[in-house]
Amino acid sequence: MHIQRAQEIAASPVMAQVTYNGKPIYIQHVDEKNELARIYLLDQPEHEIDVPLQQLTEE
Structure with a gap:
C-alpha cells in the first residue's frame, strides 16, 4: 500500500477494508x-503491531 493511501485511510472516519x-x-x-x-x-x-506498508492490502 502506498504511504499516501495509508494516511488517508488512517485519517478517515469511514472504515476501509484493509x-x-x-x-x-x-x-x-x-x-x-x-x-x-x-x-x-x-x-x-x-494487540497493536507495526508492519511494513507493503504488507497491507485494500480490499
Missing part, C-alpha cells in the same frame, strides 16, 4: 520515514 496477512485490520498511525503502519487486527484491538 487486510494484513488476509485478516481485517485497522490502521492507527502511519510512519512515513520508516514506511510502517501501526495496526491492530479487528478481532484483537488490544
